Amino acid sequence: MKDRNHLSNVGLVHEVSIIENGLIDIPMLQILQPDGTPHKKVTVPDIDQQLALKIYRTMRFVRVLDERMVAAQRQGRISFYLASTGEEAASVASAAALEPQDMIMSQYREQGALAFRGYSTEAFMNQMFSNEKEANKGRQMPIHYGDKALNFMTISSPLGTQIPQASGYAYGQKMAGNEAITICYFGEGAASEGDFHAGLNMAAVLHCPVIFFCRNNGYAISTPAEEQFAGDGIASRGLGYGVKTIRVDGNDSFAVYAATQQARAIALKENCPVLIEAMTYRLAAHSTSDDPTGYRSKEEEGKWQQKDPIARLGAWLKNKGWLDEEQENKDLEKMRQEVLQELKRVEKVPICKIDEIIEDVYDTPPWHLKEQLSELKKHMAKYPEAYPKTSGRL
Amino acid sequence: MAKMNLLQAINNALITAMEDDEKVMVFGEDVGHFGGVFRATSNLQQKFGRDRCFNTPLTEQGIIGFANGLASQGSVPVAEIQFGDYIFPAFDQIVNETAKWRYRSGGQFSCGTLTIRTPYGGGIAGGHYHSQSPEAYFAHTPGMKIVIPRNPYQAKGLLLASIRDDNPVLFMEPKRLYRASVGDVPEDDFTLPLGKAEITKSGSDITLVAWGAQMEVLDKASELAQKEGIDAEVIDLRSILPWDADTVCESVVKTGRLLISHEAPLTGGFASEIAATVQDKCFLNLESPIARVCGLDTPYPLAHEKEYMPDHLKVFEAIKRTVHY
CATH class of the missing domain: 3.40.50.920 (Rossmann fold)
Known part of the structure; x- marks a missing residue:
């Protein structure tokens, strides 16, 4: 066995020298300025018209979906919704830099990544209405999507749990020899959870090809970032764990795309994690159960509306001559119609039969679950009017 | 048949599982080169390489979180929590993630291949934090299986069955018996039924x-x-x-x-x-x-x-x- 010397890389000083936060400058990559014009001497990523328009249209679709579903929740048609307004570029442009075989493990505000992968309007609605056509069988609250065919892991509510899981998933991809990585999304609030620290450290130590993508949107429900951490954002922590790190303007589709594309290449080639901190702003409420007027000003929101990621990419596309505005506006109207039509159609689809209640707890239902189901069905048959959604199909 | 103590039977079961299926990976605190604080994973790293048997950082929530992700990917993780008393930082990962993964995804994804091994129980002068028997906490968690062997023969057969079962299993090992319980154990591959007294x-x-x-x-x-x-x-x-x-x-x-x-x-x-x-x-x-x-x-x-x-x-x-x- 070789002798170790864990001091071999430690330099010496001879005066008390306490290191201060902020000594390392972590700048933010920005390619497009808020008005959509590229900075001088900047390399615009090599994105063709088709991909640039797909990013743009996906962001617009998500905003339409968000507006419509928040309204649907207000009307009492669904129980809950959570919009990503203002943060569309962070999820859509990062997903655009991935390959379809890469696993996405998201938090809950990354509907943009899912839409980019091709999750249909109908699938969104099925999930939101918890109906029997939904892949997760209506077992989770609205917005907890999951789709195996799209390599989008089913979302769970507890914050940060997906972070060490992504390290493990990526380790498995590496061991299986897949040309694939895992991307793991979370917010700056979730980065306070123990799982964040566990997950980054494990990924670094165990050489896992994973991108940790933090949407630093300034708020965890009502708690502003400055009450969440005292250090230099989330990026500074990556360095502490030996994780390659970059900070980007999360409202700049091109900065997000370029950083994610490079992070993916590094993760795959070097079998290592990369942390991306995307600086953005949650223009939406935390969820439909939240009202931001109690903790922030309209002025503050207004400043961030000026940095809107959709307008920014739209301006660039227009300057480039790639955007037919008239056509885009027609398409937007079509998106609105489609969302509305699917919503109306899907809300009539029934929920799963009651027998599904005991499925998927285990691979096959054990005796006690069968016993409980049988008792439940007898009871429901006696009082069918008390269980109107399922008693018709006992 | 060979005479084995309970630890040797566990070690033998892990070798059998790893030889049988290259997707089986064993990890936890000190389980790598050192072979675990009780030596249950002795020689696994030497036999199967560092990629399949490795030390993790000292983080139980991380170990189980990592194991959950690995299982959902299709690998067959056997994660060790060094003492049952230290499983609680991983409680959320086990109760909210491991156990509910299949249900919440409508059967699209699962952690069915995961086995969590942990020593439990007293009688070794271990005090509060090396003696507890936390099985009841987990018995309240739909989606988990909990298996506890009584001797070396049972340990090998039940551990192999747990690793191969398509449900997450918490496999609790009576550490008082690790060296005290000795018996005949088949050297060949065999399993004993889960859910059967x-x-x-x-x-x-x-x-x-x-x-x-x-x-x-x-x-x-x-x-x-x-x-x-x-x-x-x-x-x-x-x-x-x-x-x-x-x-x-x-x-x-x-x-x-x-x-x-x-x-x-x-x-x-x-x-x-x-x-x-x-x-x-x-x-x-x-x-x-x-x-x-x-x-x-x-x-x-x-x-x-x-x-x-x-x-x-x-x-x-x-x-x-x-x-x-």
Whole structure:
């Protein structure tokens, strides 16, 4: 066995020298300025018209979906919704830099990544209405999507749990020899959870090809970032764990795309994690159960509306001559119609039969679950009017 | 057949599983080159390489989070939590993630290939934090299986079955028996059924139920009772979840009496669940109240360990009380 010397890389000083936060400058990559014009001497990523328009249209679709579903929740048609307004570029442009075989493990505000992968309007609605056509069988609250065919892991509510899981998933991809990585999304609030620290450290130590993508949107429900951490954002922590790190303007589709594309290449080639901190702003409420007027000003929101990621990419596309505005506006109207039509159609689809209640707890239902189901069905048959959604199909 | 102690049987099962399926990976704190603090993973890294048997950083929530992700990817993780007492930082990952992964995804994804190994139980002068029996916390979690072996033969067969079962299994190893329990174990691959209890001694006067290290205590108590003319039937539950109510109830129908014993504290222990089910299914067959001989409702004590433990004398006295009720 070789002798170790864990001091071999430690330099010496001879005066008390306490290191201060902020000594390392972590700048933010920005390619497009808020008005959509590229900075001088900047390399615009090599994105063709088709991909640039797909990013743009996906962001617009998500905003339409968000507006419509928040309204649907207000009307009492669904129980809950959570919009990503203002943060569309962070999820859509990062997903655009991935390959379809890469696993996405998201938090809950990354509907943009899912839409980019091709999750249909109908699938969104099925999930939101918890109906029997939904892949997760209506077992989770609205917005907890999951789709195996799209390599989008089913979302769970507890914050940060997906972070060490992504390290493990990526380790498995590496061991299986897949040309694939895992991307793991979370917010700056979730980065306070123990799982964040566990997950980054494990990924670094165990050489896992994973991108940790933090949407630093300034708020965890009502708690502003400055009450969440005292250090230099989330990026500074990556360095502490030996994780390659970059900070980007999360409202700049091109900065997000370029950083994610490079992070993916590094993760795959070097079998290592990369942390991306995307600086953005949650223009939406935390969820439909939240009202931001109690903790922030309209002025503050207004400043961030000026940095809107959709307008920014739209301006660039227009300057480039790639955007037919008239056509885009027609398409937007079509998106609105489609969302509305699917919503109306899907809300009539029934929920799963009651027998599904005991499925998927285990691979096959054990005796006690069968016993409980049988008792439940007898009871429901006696009082069918008390269980109107399922008693018709006992 | 070879003579093995319980640790050697575990080690042998892990080697068998890793040889059989290259997707099996074993990891946890100190399990790599060192082979684990109890040596359950000895030589695995040397045999199968660092990619398949490795140390993790010291983070239980990280170990299980990582294992969950790995399992959902299709690998077959066998994660070690060094002591059952240290499993609680991973409680959220186990209860909210491992156990619910399949259900919440409508069966699209699961952690079915995951096995969590952890030593549990007292009798080793370990105090609060090296002696607890936390099975009841996890028995309250739909989606988990919980398996506890009583000897080396059972350990190998049940561990191999747990690794291959398509459900997440918490495999709790009675550390008091790691070196103390020695027996014949087939060197070949074999499995024992999960969710199935075993009658280790048949009898007619009272049914005694336990699992893991507590089985030795039941055997001793049953011998003492036999000398007084009480013929006990002894059952090793083996699986806490799902548990084999049929075998226990059939036995109670025959004997009319039931005693359950575990090291974990009395209140809310798994004996309560067994007692509730048996009184429901066998009410008219019972000739005396169901007895529970368990740990006290105190933290696990160090100096008073001997007094705390539900030993053979406490079980013996409870057998007599139940039979002569």
